Amino acid sequence: MKKLIAGVVLGVSLAATAYGAGDPEAGEANAATCAGCHGENGAAPVMAVYPKLSGLGEKYLYQQLELIKAGDRAIPEMTGLLDDMSEQDLQDLAAYFDAQEMTIAKADPELVEAGRALYRGGNLASGIAACAACHNPSGKGNDPAGYPRLSGQTAEYVEKQLIAYRRGERDAGGQSQVMMDLAAKLTDAEIKAVSSYISGLH
Known part of the structure; x- marks a missing residue:
């Protein structure tokens, strides 16, 4: 029974590491680069067709950053911006934006x-x-x-x-x-x- 419990605890710990491997404080340093399009804290994009990054989910954000850096998800505005960032840099950036508060808009009442x-x-x-x-x-x-x-x-x-x-x-x-x-x-x-x-x- 003790082995089973230990295995469950280890599994949960590994899962937490996999889904939360970034350091928000470290990510803040690179986040300034993103503010030009996504706004302060990633919560107020300068154009509505740009996404809010705040609170989207660390795993999702990291996956998208990886795809963009690799060129698998083509976003012309981001060409070259991630080239010098390491895997840890991307994880930290994802953790930073996930920790920011999402602002809520108002839906069109007719829709x-x-x-x-x-x-x-x-x-x-x-x-x-x-x-x-x-x-x-x-x-x-x-x-x-x-x-x-x-x-x-x-x-x-x-x-x-x-x-x-x-x-x-x-x-x-x-x-x-x-x-x-x-x-x-x-x-x-x-x-x-x-x-x-x-x-x-x-």
Whole structure:
């Protein structure tokens, strides 16, 4: 029994190390580079089509930074910015932004009902699963699984990403195929509604 308990404790410790390997204080030094586009603390992007980075989930952020650095996820505005950063630098940066507070916007009142229905219940007729199944009913995500927080993200950025998934333009990362399959079934009106709903979700 003691061996079993010890094994469980070790497993939890290793999991914590894998999902929380970054040092937020160390990451703050490199975060200044990001403020030009993503705003102070990654919470106030200078353009709505740029993502908020605050509180997205350390594992997700680290995965995306790795993909961008490797060139697997192409973001022209970030070309070369991560080239001199080590794996630990990326982990620290992810930990820093995850520790920052996400700001919540206000959804378009005319789109709330349609957005809520799709986010919470999906669309059975077209085979769209509920966003809440992976991203949490409150939009807080699932960090151990690498599913990002959506709550508070800008509507414009969410819309841009769903369209990119639908077109097959964003195809890097472990969950990309799931998102491409789902986005392929979304109409323009559904994308608008759920993107707006997410921006005010909390």
